[in-house]
Amino acid sequence: MSKIPNSQLIENDIPHQHASWKKIEPFALTFDGYNYWGSFKKCREIAGVGVRSYREKKELIQSLTDLRTCLFFESRRWKHYEKTPSKKGMEYIHILVEAIRVRVLAKNIE
Secondary structure (H helix, E strand, O other), X not given: OOOOOHHHOOHHHOOOOOOOHHHHHHHHOOOOHHHHHOOHHHXXXXXXXXXXXXXXXXXXXXXXXXXXXXXXXXXXXXXHHOOXXXXXXXXXXXXXXXXXXXXXHOOOOO
């Protein structure tokens, strides 16, 4: 898949909530968090907020851009590990995918 700006993202672009990593990873790469934020450090910072929010509150209230950053960073994290995500990792990834879907359906594309 090529890059998809938030303004052009539609529900059909988003994998099913319980999709496999094989289907989610290409979607995660439709957004380049490093390029958007200008650095690995800033991208990691945004992704860290998402992980902490999920761990502490079991909710994700970030913007669509922040959620896509989190999913992008997860794809890079697991690529770096040279593994597929763990069960716990996939749980978080599935929550991210669904939160992205909610924002897109609500046309909340910030």
